[in-house]
Amino acid sequence: MRIGIIGATGMAGREIYREAARRGEDVVAFVRDGARARDLLGADVQVVEKDAFDLTAEDLSGFDAVVNAFAAAPSEASRHIDLSRRLVEAAPSTAEGSPRLVFILGAGSLTNTATGELGIDLIRQIPDSEAWIEIPAQQLKQLEYLRTVDTAEWVGVSPQMMFVPGEATTPKLGRDEILTAADGESHTSAGSMAVAVLDELQSPKHRNTRFTVSDA
Incomplete structure (x- = not known):
């Protein structure tokens, strides 16, 4: 399987x-800085150096x-939606050779x-969250946009x-739903996310929908 990863140098x-x-x-890193990708992922990493x-x-x-x-800074968090739109337009399901799109989303949605509260409302209760809450807020809007898309093959995680x-x-x-791990806390490691994404790519179970991943 040939897999491209946008943001391959992020967590x-x-x-x-x-x-x-x-x-x-067969995995390829889409990155702006090829030298950084080689430092982080190894000298043999396949790179497409492009914004x-x-x-x-x-x-x-x-x-x-x-x-x-x-990933985007809080001041540019709306770019999550902008990039989603661009990818959907570039990979229509009607075009031969278009890939399946996988979007790493946030927990705000x-x-x-037990209470019916959205994650975004719980995040607002965290001290000093106003400094970065625009990221999960825009990722919530990103999912809302994706749920209107039926012109591309996508899955959100x-x-x-x-x-x-x-x-x-x-x-x-x-x-x-918000899940808890064995320690009673709600968390996901980047490693667990990676395993879940590859499991889904190798054995698809979700189509044009979102699922969530928790640590055990």
């Missing part, structure tokens, strides 16, 4: 790249899947099933309330 993108390579997939917003249908053609692990560096546990999957 999620790095682990997804490594997991794909470990499983023997994600400049990617075209031609760039994406021939990939079986493209994973969007793009998850629901506490949300971590739990804490998305942190770390090795994989056995991923626990849900749909739209």
Whole structure:
């Protein structure tokens, strides 16, 4: 399987790249800085050195899947939606060779099933969250946009309330709900996210919908 990863030098993108390579997939890093990608991912990394917003249908053609692990600063968080629109336009399901699109989303759109509260409302209660809350707020809008899309093959993947560096546990999957790990906390390691994404790519179970990943 030929897999492209946008944002392959970020926390999620790095682990997804490594997991794909470990499983023997043909994986390519879409990055702006090829030297940084080689430093982080190894000298033999396959690189397409191009800004994600400049990617075209031609760039994406021939990939079986493209994973969007793009990250933005709070002041530019609306670019999550902008890039989603661009990728959907560049990879229509009607075009031969268009990839399946995988979007790494946020936890703000998850629901506490006991109270009905959205994750974004719980995040607002965290001290000093106003400095960065625009990121999960825009990722919520990103999912709302994707749920209107029927012209491309896509799947969204949300971590739990804490998305942190770390090795994989056995991923626990849900749909739209806040989950807890064995320690009673709601968290997902980048390693667990990577395992769940590759499991989905190798054995698809979700189409044009979102699922969520928790540590065990």
